[in-house]
Amino acid sequence: MIAVAAVVTFGLRFVPMMGMRAVAANPYVLAIGKMLPGGIMVILVAYSIQHGNFTETRNTLALAAALVATIGLYLWRKNVLIALVTGVLLYGALTFG
Numbered sequence: 001m002i003a004v005a006a007v008v009t010f011g012l013r014f015v016p017m018m019g020m021r022a023v024a025a026n027p028y029v030l031a032i033g034k035m036l037p038g039g040i041m042v043i044l045v046a047y048s049i050q051h052g053n054f055t056e057t058r059n060t061l062a063l064a065a066a067l068v069a070t071i072g073l074y075l076w077r078k079n080v081l082i083a084l085v086t087g088v089l090l091y092g093a094l095t096f097g
Helices: 002-024 027-050 057-077 080-096
Strands: none
Touching: 027 057, 027 080, 057 080
16 A cells, blocks of 8 residues: 555656656747746736825835836846845835834
8 A cells, every 4th residue: 555655646746747848848838937027027016006005195105116116126137036025125114114
């Protein structure tokens, strides 16, 4: 029983790895991989603007500054992680700091 469980577990972990080469070379997967960072940025910006508090000028300016910084860093460095972290930290510092 242990041998059967080991074979099934190994198979469930190994078989998907064998198919990764075919999936990774698929042109549709490559196109999605290129578009995904931009799509994530658009979703996060839309969510932030939708849930932003625009009743106070301070919050509106903080959101605008964080948005400009995030977009600018992304266009300059082409690194989603740096742009998002900087934008979130800047917005938090300007809003809550």
